[in-house]
Amino acid sequence: MTGQNAAHRASDQVVAEIEKRIRTRALVEGQPLPPERDLMEEFGISRTVVREAVRILSSRGLVEARPRFRPVVRKPGYDGAVDVLSGIVPNLLTTKDGVKNLFDTRVLIEGALARQAALTAGKDDIADLKAALAANEAAMEDSDEFYATDKAFHNVLYKISGNPALLAVHRAYTTWLEPHWSRMPRLKERNARNYQAHKDIFDAILMRDPDAAEKALVEHLENAWTQVSSTFDSSKT
Amino acid sequence: MTGQNAAHRASDQVVAEIEKRIRTRALVEGQPLPPERDLMEEFGISRTVVREAVRILSSRGLVEARPRFRPVVRKPGYDGAVDVLSGIVPNLLTTKDGVKNLFDTRVLIEGALARQAALTAGKDDIADLKAALAANEAAMEDSDEFYATDKAFHNVLYKISGNPALLAVHRAYTTWLEPHWSRMPRLKERNARNYQAHKDIFDAILMRDPDAAEKALVEHLENAWTQVSSTFDSSKT
């Protein structure tokens, strides 16, 4: 439970005000924030406070502050939330258990998505899946390309839900797990097996069989985990 | 030197170092961070940079920095991640669609959890569910208490998964959705209906019927949504 603090920082009101301007589109996304010296004059505060406010906004994903560049206004969205988490999630993935826990949530969610897709996928959804599957098959010889089309295929499952939040979740999974996945050597035989798994999932969805779809997907992911799991031998806490 | 990013902030290395000390338990959780003036001397940097580093650590949930108080070291964990997100999620919940999207992810996950519980729940899990259900029934006359036991019942579903990340997810859901839920007037008739829904879920799990468990839970949540949904009339973007 998060406690509330009576005392407030001077930067808080500045943050609130700029936050409001972003939400109300007074500050348009992609547009640079006013110079720090302008802001300090406008709000009647020191540059210290202005810079702190900008930093907080940055930590909330409302502006993108690259060093030496003007902070760029960013529309609050699911991607911003993911980016913020990206700064702290690695601390949770330092152990094998941590990675497993995260991965298990993916299995849970994606299994449910496969089930849902089997029940609700429309004609265009099926077409998207089919296209992604074809691209996956075509890339079987090129492991890098296969990896990309692999992600794309799974992404369609998230897209079918029609929930933008879930799309961001998928991006989060791929981003955070990538460093661990990349330690797994890429073999063409594995590509073939993964493609077959994708095809099984697709077929199950096509047959409107949620149980089969979930089963195929879960097995697919669990299989991938056993591959990755073996790379966790050397470093143990 | 090795290829470093063209521009990096001076605070980055300080953040990395303190982050490392927290991870390696050189800085114990609950313990205050060294004074800023000590840190600036130790790292040979100005207080400006020290303060910036502390702020970044705070935004990553590694320290808890209440104004005017010494920053307190915090163990990186799922709860910290949730707290960080809590600062930006409200920006995503300003519209009805935003709330709906978040809630839909909950329905998806919790439906999958119910299904999973029906398949894998052990004796002690069943006992926990039963106890939570009994508490829920006993609190039917007191809406506030009912709300608490309601959350607790759902929490058991997350607990059964054995995944601490999911427990944090549940806390996130209840925290973020609470302000919207609290606008819904609390009626005893509704308590009775919700209790019945919980009982249906429990019975389905007891019967090892994943389809029924998922169905009961999804209907339960969707029903709750229709209640909450009606409170979104006044403010429309």
Place this chain on the structure above:
DNA sequence: CTCTCTATTTTGGTCGGACCAAACATGATC
């Protein structure tokens, strides 16, 4: 000796000014 209240020190929050280097804008040059 413990507890309470007060005086002192510590420490975070804010300010102002200053300097540097990189980004930016300008304009001359080819």
Place this chain on the structure above:
DNA sequence: GATCATGTTTGGTCCGACCAAAATAGAGAG
């Protein structure tokens, strides 16, 4: 019109200072 030298903005960092609140030490009361 593209390129390059130029001067101007602007973010990053440092320094020193002051204030108020928090932490600590000390004095006094029970």
